[in-house]
Amino acid sequence: MAISKNDLLWMYENMYKIRYYEDKMAEAYTEGKNPVFNIGAGPVPGEMHLATGQEPAAVGICVHLKKEDTVTSPHRPHHHAIAKGVDLNKMTAEIFGKETGLGKGKGGHMHLFDPDVKFSCGGIVGAGIPHALGAALAAKKKGKDWVAVSFIGEGAANQGAFHESLNMAALWNLPLIVVIENNQYGISVPKTASTSVASNDVRAAAYGIKGYYVKDNDPISMYEVSKEAVERARRGEGPSIIEIETYRYLGHFQGDPELYRDKNEVSLLRDKDPIIRLRNLLISEQNIAENDLDIIENKAKQEVDAAYQFARSSNYPNPEDALKDLYVS
Amino acid sequence: MAISKNDLLWMYENMYKIRYYEDKMAEAYTEGKNPVFNIGAGPVPGEMHLATGQEPAAVGICVHLKKEDTVTSPHRPHHHAIAKGVDLNKMTAEIFGKETGLGKGKGGHMHLFDPDVKFSCGGIVGAGIPHALGAALAAKKKGKDWVAVSFIGEGAANQGAFHESLNMAALWNLPLIVVIENNQYGISVPKTASTSVASNDVRAAAYGIKGYYVKDNDPISMYEVSKEAVERARRGEGPSIIEIETYRYLGHFQGDPELYRDKNEVSLLRDKDPIIRLRNLLISEQNIAENDLDIIENKAKQEVDAAYQFARSSNYPNPEDALKDLYVS
Amino acid sequence: MQGTKTRLLTGNKAMAEAIKLEMERDPNVFVMGEDVGVYGGIFGSTEGLFQQFGSDRVIDTPISETAFIGAAIGAATEGMRPIVELMFVDFFGVCMDQIYNHMAKIPYMSGGRVKLPIVLMTAVGGGYSDAAQHSQTLYATFAHLPGMKVVAPSTPYDLKGMMISAIRDDNPVVFMFHKTLQGLGWMDQLDASVGHVPEEAYTVPLGKANVVREGKDITIVGIQMTTHHALEAAKKLEQEGIEAEVIDLRSLVPLDRETILQSIKKTHRLLVVDEDYLSYGMTAEIAAIAAEEGLYDLEAPVKRLAVPDVPIPFSRPLEQFVLPNAEKIYQEAVKLVNE
Amino acid sequence: MQGTKTRLLTGNKAMAEAIKLEMERDPNVFVMGEDVGVYGGIFGSTEGLFQQFGSDRVIDTPISETAFIGAAIGAATEGMRPIVELMFVDFFGVCMDQIYNHMAKIPYMSGGRVKLPIVLMTAVGGGYSDAAQHSQTLYATFAHLPGMKVVAPSTPYDLKGMMISAIRDDNPVVFMFHKTLQGLGWMDQLDASVGHVPEEAYTVPLGKANVVREGKDITIVGIQMTTHHALEAAKKLEQEGIEAEVIDLRSLVPLDRETILQSIKKTHRLLVVDEDYLSYGMTAEIAAIAAEEGLYDLEAPVKRLAVPDVPIPFSRPLEQFVLPNAEKIYQEAVKLVNE
């Protein structure tokens, strides 16, 4: 499949931006937690699930999406949010608990909602799939060619919501795509200890739908199968499942002692990092000048830096605002 | 496959007994509800889900079970209970709400528990599958060759519990067999409006396990695939799914107006009734004398009649007993 | 609604009419659930809708509560106004995550940016031997968790008016209808399940209790069936010269504390009656409000009458023993007035 | 337990030791849940057990709460004594059907013929910015539904003793442990999360409240974190000459009404403090008991302090605003004593 240079560059830019964003978040998260780590301390308290290493899953499909398409995301949402075009300032402010945040500081990192680009996420494993199903249903009812993409981890594919939603999507022929990021673990539990089949794309057979498998954390392959899946969905040819083999370089959450995996597992993974691979490919096969990539990278960094700046300089909400927004009116 | 005469006769006897039991229940249920039907009136109040027509599913597998094997059953439980050897007196007394019932009148027709033969049922669609999973886990932990069979309707195969349980059973290689009685409807909703695949045995692929399909409500085929599934489970070769095409002659519950199906659908089904078919086969192919079948039938009738007699002549519990049995001690 | 044309309608027809009118008015309203189509809802809540609106807007679902209730959330986010039916409230346990972690919390977590105008309607109540998994009300289970309005109307008039309010409300509303008050041909026939209902659309506010009988000697607070039991008990009490004030709560969330406190100020005695479990239930909340805000008005201990913390048993004598009824209310009221 | 050898243990180690001792004693006891194996439980409840007992008896599960909690029911029916962990109580919504329709009801529905000796342990509580889906206690959600014992110990001593009681109990027990009281290295360090714990097995009864501080001016009822907040407030009150009696509820079901009523008889004033939502919650039940059985002992209105019926917000100032703490308790107590 021929991929346009534009799309390749878009993917590179967004992978770079995500990586830079997560690295910066990892750092910000430790502030106020030194020398003694305390999950509730610092400018970014609470659980923090970063997606470093998992960028290909997000960009390989979001490159095919438009604003009207829906994305639902789980507890590890930043890469999806960035790839879907969530307002980076407001998102970051939310993660810092500021009144300028997407949810005025009420949601936090696991609960980012940006209706402008139809993005949502949540902290309950598997729970976003039905929401995407509903968006897909609405698209069909409205006669639009919009699709809904639900990102989940491989652990979530064993939750009942997965089965119920895919059956309904298949039954009603809805434009739902479930992307399973197989990063090998659900917290400490390896996939082999949670999943009875080698990969979840075979589960498509249980619904009579299409299943795709992407090896090796590869953004290009992800791009290709996603293109097919999204186009099929837009044409009314129904739902599909995409499983992508990916890796999380960091712990399940920041502070995870990671006693369940080999110490050098991650360094081996970093050796075949997809961002570096794509960078090399752009230079060698697409004749992009290093300098052009530098420009892209700098732009991404600036955008992210500005978002952190915005978040840090914003105010905390007034304590009494906790009582607001229970109901809309 | 050669089936022993004994097994054939056992199946015939039990199908006959079930049919007679359900016919009698249908009659008892109308008592006190004439001329005006009131679900709460009469000696057998509440919802009543009968299994008339679905006998092959129950006998074709229970013939392979022993007392130590577990059976869990849904809201439509009488045929499974009878085939598993539940105490007929106590079961009937329970359905009549008497103190001599299995649950002292606290459970009712959807909540029959006979630990002596490891039978249980319940009113929540799909909820019995995890219970059977747990029994299968216990069998494995104890190093026994016991199996656990969970009966569900085809509607239940779209409930999350189905997926979660089968994944775990496959993952841990447990002796769990899920029998799906496809009686074509979940209340008023036909299978085509609830299920994205033509039959649920294909869903075995989602767990890497065996799936079997039994056509035409046939007790002999059910016997054959069940034998294989049960033997595999006993040998530690893991779980399986059996879907059997079956029919409910009556409404979803007694009193169902059945506006969702054609008036003559059932009479066509009754024309190919599996009990009559098995009777004919016993006579023509197994050289059983009609007279011998009459004896079997009479014995079954007597047993059932005695159970109804027992139930009717038993006392109601004392009202204050409602406060007992919340905790065991 | 004085002066408008009314007919006698059963509870279920009043509800279904409300949905019908709103579906005519707003193309974004649709219904989804098990057996809501041809069947018309097991308890008649969608009677006739499928015939009028077809399978695009009155959608039978698989038995997949998590998926279809969750889908209502996704559809609402897209500007639809779904009405979803959970057939029996007793089934909440298979889908409560979608209800309380998502439907109830997303508006708040999003700082009010995401609206979820969803009506979750569900059948509650026992008394007809449907046993432990099909007879509960679970009022407090829903009312305890913030983010949803939780209402439970008692008359055909309120069923229609509050359903219309619920559909028009931009917040998630759990709409509990009592099976016995639906006026179905195959259940106990109660006078209360039939009532005068105007033809046109009208609203009854969510969050207002209703003083359905005035009195000066004792306040009896009920909801759905226990309101009707209380009214029956009040008649008998009247014969003894006791004037009971009966309050129909109608809404658990928001809770109309004012109406209750006003009444206690007048009667100085409070009896709360509930078809839900006793402990940590509705009776506790109402009693606690009295103890917190109306203590000096009380001239006798508050009395609570509810299901005595056991599952609903199947057998009739057992079930009748645990459910409140007019006679039990009468007895307690007499005791309380003589306290 | 006087005179036996004790060590200082954190809450999580006390809990894990209880499970260890019972697993050594009874081969039918086993543990099942997410990350209970090598990880030792996200909040340390199973620390060290996998290393001692291996993967046969300390079983990591898929993220399939309905299946594995349901499987505990099936295994218990077969004579096993499963301990299952629901990682955060906030996740109950994906598996509540198994918990409350089956685990809680089967013993009753079977007329006592089926025993289900299951411990469902689960982490509760907030205060560390884990937001709306990971910070709840949901005490009343569980306590409202009959058939389960529901306990929530506050000290390492009680965590161990009540866990042993729970495992030996033949009934289903929901065992709530508070994250902040586990004494984990990566959370707030509280003195209360470390305590003297005897080495050997011992039991603390389920269903008994504990008067953790005697006083004559006001009764403060708390549970888990709010007990500790109340004790802190009591110290400050003492400086003002106010003697607060502090009751640690410990058990929501069975509920020790007697200890509460006795205390009110003495102090005539009641303040109830809860980390759960206010309405239809624990504070309502305790206040209602006072209004029903202790009304004549009260010399001032009952006061309730709890999460004001909003989801737990993420941002620290918002979260701190909704959670009870020692200062708020102190303020309310002063007001109440001067009432």
Ligand SMILES: Cc1ncc(C[n+]2csc(CCOP(=O)(O)OP(=O)(O)O)c2C)c(N)n1
């Ligand atoms: C229903 C539910 N169960 C358990 C959890 C706790 N939990 C949060 S993330 C997680 C692991 C998820 O694994 P996976 O789906 O593979 O996603 P990953 O974290 O690897 O991205 C678990 C068990 C939860 N949030 N919700």
Ligand SMILES: Cc1ncc(C[n+]2csc(CCOP(=O)(O)OP(=O)(O)O)c2C)c(N)n1
């Ligand atoms: C979780 C849940 N949802 C809905 C119901 C209501 N209900 C009871 S039986 C039934 C249909 C079941 O269909 P199927 O599984 O095919 O069994 P059948 O009745 O045909 O034997 C439904 C929807 C229920 N009891 N539990």
Ligand SMILES: [Mg+2]
């Ligand atoms: Mg994973």
Ligand SMILES: [Mg+2]
């Ligand atoms: Mg069926």
